[in-house]
Amino acid sequence: MKLYVNQKTAYRSYVINLIAVVLVFLLLKGLMSAGIINSYVAGVCMTVMINIILAASLTLTTGLLGQIALGHAGFMSVGAYSAALLVKHAKDSGVVLSTPDGITPAGYGYFLLSLLLAGVVAAFFGLIVGIPALRLKGDYLAIITLGFGEIIRVIIENVKFTGGAQGLSGIPRLASFDVVFWLTALIIAILFAFVRSRHGRAIKAIREDDIASEACGISNTYYKVMAFTMSAFFAGIAGAIYAQQMAVLGAKTFNFLKSIDILVIVVLGGLGSLTGSIVAATGLTILPEALRSFSEYRMVIYSLALIIVMIFKPSGLFGNYEFSLTHLLSKLRRPKSNTPAAGGESKQKEVTKA
C-alpha cells in the first residue's frame, strides 16, 4: 500500500479542496444573482450552515471523544445571547452597523467581534461545565450535560439582561451569506486539521480505551476538557450567527429538544465522520423544508425515516468513513492502483489529508 505523507501531496490536497469550496461558493452566488435561489432558499442555506457548524462541533465530543452530550443547545444559547447583547449595545451607542444598501465595514467588524466573544464565552461555560461533568462517562455524562443545558436555559429565562422569558428582539441582522459561508468553510478546515493533529489522535485514543491511553501517558482529563471546550466554542459561534440571522432570540428555542436535534444530525451522519455530519446537517435541514407542503405529516415522516435509518444502518450514513475529494480524484485518475481491501483504503485516506 502506498502512503501519501509528503508535504507536496498535502499541499495539493489543500489546493484541491480550496478550489472545490470556491466552486461551490461561486455556484451558490451565481444561482442567487440569477434569481434561482430566492431569499427563502437563501435563508434555508444559512440554517444549513449554522447546523453544519453545530453538528461539526458536537462531532468533537460525540464522535471523536465518544461521549454523549445532551446540552449542546445550552452553549449555543450562551453564544447567541452574548453576541446579541454586544451588537445591540453597539447599535444603541450609535455605531452605524448597516445601511439600507448593506452592512457597513463597522458592521462586519462587530459581527466578527461578536462571534469571537460568543465563542470565548461559550468556551468558558464549556470549561466550567466540562471539568466536573467529564468525570462521568456514558449515560451519566449525557444526563449531567442535559441538566447543565436546562439550567442555562432556565437562568437565561429568569435574569433581566437577557430579556427574560420574552427574549431579545431587534438584534441587528449582520450575518451575511458570504461571510458565513467562508466562516463555515474555515471552521470545518480547522476541525479537520484538529482531528488529524496529535491532539485529535490523543482524543481518539481516549475514545478507544481510556485506561490504555492513560497508561500511554495521555492526560485523559486534559484532552477530554479540551475537546469539550472546543466543541462549546464552535457551538457558541453557531449561536452567534443564529442570533444575527433571526434578529430575535427566545430561551425556549434552546431547550433540550434542540440539543437532541444536533445529536441526531451527528449520529445520523455517522459517529466520527465530519463529512457525514455535514451531509446529515444539510439533509436534515432541507428535508423538513422540502416536506413543508405536507406540513402535517413531516415530523411523522422525519421520525420514521430516523428509526428506519438507525435500524438498518446503526453506524449512521457514513459510519467512520470520511469523504475525501483528493482521494476521489486520484482514484479517478489511477483506477488500477486502488485494489487494497476496504480496511486499508480508509487508513490510506486518513493519511492523504494529513
Added chain:
Amino acid sequence: MDGFVIFINQIINGIQVGSIYALVALGYTMVYGIVKLINFAHGDFIMVGAYVSLFSVPLLVRMGVPAWLCIVLALAACALLGVVTERVAYKPLRNAPRITALITAIAVSLLLENLCMLLFSSSSKPFPTVFNKSIFNLGGVQFNSITLITIVLSVISMILLQLFVKKTKMGKAMRAVSEDGGASILMGINSNTTISITFAIGSGLAAIAAVMYCSAYPQVNPYMGSMLGLKAFIAAVLGGIGIIPGAMLGGFVIGLVESLTKAYISSQLADAVVFGILIIVLLVKPTGILGKNIGEKV
C-alpha cells in the same frame, strides 16, 4: 400555625407528585436495568395512556361500568405499545452502539408525539372526572381524595412490583438478565420474553401514572409526556438507575423538592433546582443515591 399548615400541604402535594414521578421512574429504571437503554419514549407512553383513558371513559360510562376501570384499558394499551416498540425498534439494535438505540428511542418518542398531534390535534383536551373529588380536613390540613388515591395506588403498585421481582420466577429471571444477559441465556432463561415482560410492566406503570396525573391536572395534550418523563427520568437517575427502590426514592425526592421550591423560592426556578440537585448528587455519588460503585476492570 398557618405557616406550618402550608408547609404540610406542600409536603402532601410533593408526595402526590412524587408518587407519580416514582411510578414513571420505575419504568425507566426497569428498562435501563435490563437493556441498558434510556427509553426516551417512556414519557410518551404516559401520553398514550392518557389518551386511551380519555377516550375509554365515555364508553365505560355508557356501558354502565365505573369510570376508573379506564386504568385497566390504559394499562393494557400501554403494555402492548411498550412490547411492540421494543420488538420493532429496540430489539434489532440490541448489539448496536448504545447511542444508536438512544437516538432510536428519541425517534420513537417524536413519532408518538407527532402521530398523536396528527390524530387528536395539538390543543389540550379536558380530562373527565374518574374519581369523585371529596375534600378531607385534618386539623386545618386539607387534602382531597385524588391525592389519597394517588398515593395509595402508587404505593400498592410499588409493593406488588417488589413482590413480583423478589418472589416470582419471572422476577428472578428479570434480575438474572439485568445482571448478565449472556449467562442468563446459558441458564435457560428466555431473555427475549423477559425483556418484553419488563417493557410491558414498565409501560403499564406509566399508564397508571397517566390516569393519576390526569386526575390531578385534568388536561391531555400530545406534549404532556415529555416534561413529566424528563423529571421522572431524573428521579430514576437520582435514586440510582437500574435499582427499583432507588426509583421510588428518587421520585419522592424530586416531587418534594419541586413542590417546596415552587412554594418557597420561585416556581420558575423549580426545574433549575431539580437539575441542580441531580448534578450535585451525580458529582458526589456518580451512580445515584442507592447506586453501587462497581470498580472498573482493566
